[in-house]
Amino acid sequence: MAEASGCAGPSLRYFCTAGRGLEPFLLREVRARLGATQVEYVSGKVFFTTNSELSKLKMLKSGERLFLLLKKHAPISLSRNKGKVFHEIQKLVTEDPRCWLDIISIWKHLHGNRVKQGNISKENPKSLKRKSEEEISIITKNQKREQILETVSDECHVEEQKKSVVLETNNNMDLLTESKTFLEDTSESRIEKSVESNNRSFSFRVSCRCSGTIAKVFTSQEVGKVLGITLIKQLGWKADLRNPDLELFVHLNDIYSVVGIPVFRLPLATREYIRTAGLRSTVAWAMASLAEINAGAFVLDPMCGLGTILLEAAKEWPNVHYLGADINDSQLQGAHENIKAAGLMDKIELLKASVIALPLPSESVDVVISDIPFGKKFKITKDIKLLQNILREMERVLHVGGTVVLLVSQDLHRHMGGCISNCVENDTSLNATSGNKKGAAVVKDLNPEEKNQSPRSISSSITGVETEHFNNKTTCFGSLAAVESYGVSLGKTDAFIYKYRKILAAGMQ
Numbered sequence: 302m303a304e305a306s307g308c309a310g311p312s313l314r315y316f317c318t319a320g321r322g323l324e325p326f327l328l329r330e331v332r333a334r335l336g337a338t339q340v341e342y343v344s345g346k347v348f349f350t351t352n353s354e355l356s357k358l359k360m361l362k363s364g365e366r367l368f369l370l371l372k373k374h375a376p377i378s379l380s381r382n383k384g385k386v387f388h389e390i391q392k393l394v395t396e397d398p399r400c401w402l403d404i405i406s407i408w409k410h411l412h413g414n415r416v417k418q419g420n421i422s423k424e425n426p427k428s429l430k431r432k433s434e435e436e437i438s439i440i441t442k443n444q445k446r447e448q449i450l451e452t453v454s455d456e457c458h459v460e461e462q463k464k465s466v467v468l469e470t471n472n473n474m475d476l477l478t479e480s481k482t483f484l485e486d487t488s489e490s491r492i493e494k495s496v497e498s499n500n501r502s503f504s505f506r507v508s509c510r511c512s513g514t515i516a517k518v519f520t521s522q523e524v525g526k527v528l529g530i531t532l533i534k535q536l537g538w539k540a541d542l543r544n545p546d547l548e549l550f551v552h553l554n555d556i557y558s559v560v561g562i563p564v565f566r567l568p569l570a571t572r573e574y575i576r577t578a579g580l581r582s583t584v585a586w587a588m589a590s591l592a593e594i595n596a597g598a599f600v601l602d603p604m605c606g607l608g609t610i611l612l613e614a615a616k617e618w619p620n621v622h623y624l625g626a627d628i629n630d631s632q633l634q635g636a637h638e639n640i641k642a643a644g645l646m647d648k649i650e651l652l653k654a655s656v657i658a659l660p661l662p663s664e665s666v667d668v669v670i671s672d673i674p675f676g677k678k679f680k681i682t683k684d685i686k687l688l689q690n691i692l693r694e695m696e697r698v699l700h701v702g703g704t705v706v707l708l709v710s711q712d713l714h715r716h717m718g719g720c721i722s723n724c725v726e727n728d729t730s731l732n733a734t735s736g737n738k739k740g741a742a743v744v745k746d747l748n749p750e751e752k753n754q755s756p757r758s759i760s761s762s763i764t765g766v767e768t769e770h771f772n773n774k775t776t777c778f779g780s781l782a783a784v785e786s787y788g789v790s791l792g793k794t795d796a797f798i799y800k801y802r803k804i805l806a807a808g809m810q
Contacts, residue, residue: 312338312350312352313350313351313370314349314369315350315368315369315370316346316348316367316370316559317365317368317569318346318366319346319347319583320789321344321345322787323583323584324343324346324347326586326787328342328347329590330363334357334361335349335351336351336353337349337350337353338350347364359565361569362569362586362613363587365568366563366565367569368550368563369411369564371404371549371562372393372558372559372560373557374557376513376553376555377390377553377558379515386518387527390531391528393531394531394535398536408562503538503547504539504541504544504545505532505538506540506542506547506548506549507529508548509528510551510553511552512555513554514555515554516554528549547562548562550563570582570583574643575609575612575642576638576639576642576643577607577638579608579609579635580607580708584796585613586614588706589610589617589618591704592706593704594667595618595667596620597621597622598622598667598668599668600621600623600669601624601661601670601698602624602626602670603626603654603659603671604672605632605633605636606627606629606636607635607639608635608640608649609672610671611623611649612639615649616643623650624650624652625650625652627651627653627654628655633651637651657694658694659698664699664701666699667700668705668706669695669706670705671707673707673710692778696778696780696803699803702802702803704801705800706801707801708797708799709799711794778801780803780804780805781804782801782802783801784801785799785800786799786800
């Protein structure tokens with residue numbers, strides 16, 4: 302049975318894709334920022350209902366792409382008869398065509414009916430002229446980077462060019478026969494005439510992704526072709542792979558069948574204020590969101606690189622003093638350019654310094670956030686003594702009660718045991734549901750109350766979402782007590798976000 306998808310009422314049903322491991326962050330964000338209800342997530346996606354305006358939806362920082370939910374069904378039933386399976390796929394359209402048209406009307410309304418004058422995905426020529434060449438260059442670089450990093454989640458990224466609806470002839474005789482039969486019965490001129498009379502003629506493209514069992518039986522192209530022919534036949538739309546008025550996102554797997562319409566042309570993860578991309582912006586924001594940044598705080602990134610973490614934090618929490626340090630001149634220059642382009646020169650200060658010898662007084666910092674380098678150019682791997690020195694210096698400059706949020710590689714994660722020891726922490730703020738040996742836990746929403754006033758616990762044991770909360774007998778490095786950790790994807794590699802808090806009574810190393 303299809304999920305309610307926003308056909309009536311001011312509140313609309315959306316889903317947003319997320320990098321693997323960032324679903325809990327996005328879930329909390331849509332509640333806090335949008336006041337969203339009926340929030341749920343599966344690996345790679347968060348579904349929610351909200352009446353927020355586009356300007357507010359665009360403020361989401363931990364998501365990749367936002368879609369207006371058109372259909373959410375049970376998974377397609379598979380059988381040896383391809384025709385039956387194709388019929389099940391067609392039912393995504395034919396079962397309730399009225400709802401499709403209603404959602405399209407809502408989508409048009411969201412964008413002020415601009416689709417009548419040209420599709421949403423097209424950039425207005427006049428607005429392009431008004432944009433400076435510098436801004437266009439920034440956006441282009443970011444878009445290229447987003448395309449490279451679209452492997453962040455197995456579930457949430459769409460290969461648009463390869464998996465779009467393909468209406469040309471292929472070797473699949475069943476599809477070819479169906480296509481020919483339909484084209485014989487319906488001429489292009491008759492379709493256009495009929496559609497114009499109903500004022501619903503526009504072009505479309507389908508971006509399809511199949512995973513799980515159905516991917517072993519059908520390709521995304523086959524599924525896209527079936528849906529494309531059905532849309533032409535049922536609704537009178539026209540396929541256009543290059544410049545459509547409307548793009549449809551379809552994902553079929555063993556859990557559900559989802560159809561959505563992109564709300565924005567660019568992914569939410571594209572940050573126009575970042576000139577040179579470093580760490581993925583969604584991960585940087587997630588780290589900052591864990592750091593408990595308050596107004597007037599002093600926040601330090603002692604290995605700031607290009608400054609992505611500081612930029613994300615300063616945009617979200619502006620009334621804070623930020624300091625970025627790095628030993629590398631080229632990284633500092635890149636960070637300076639990013640900060641200047643973002644208009645945050647008055648918020649973020651840069652300093653050339655070593656992470657193991659920071660020119661700061663002891664206990665002078667409220668928050669430390671940093672991505673411990675593990676790339677090809679800047680790498681800290683199995684050098685446990687170096688990692689200990691880094692943590693020790695962070696511990697020194699941080700005041701009691703302050704937080705440390707670190708991004709570490711899988712390799713460092715495996716070797717963290719060489720740096721930390723068990724300690725007993727009496728601070729009740731560290732109490733949390735203990736994870737199992739595999740790192741799965743129960744993550745409680747920051748705003749967990751539903752209409753029945755009962756807290757809603759979210760299981761993080763979903764494949765690809767690793768979360769661990771540490772209990773009273775937790776792990777420490779000196780006075781830094783581990784609070785929680787999250788396994789996240791950075792595209793071709795995985796990493797872990799660790800959160801520590803400096804405590805008074807700590808087991809010594």
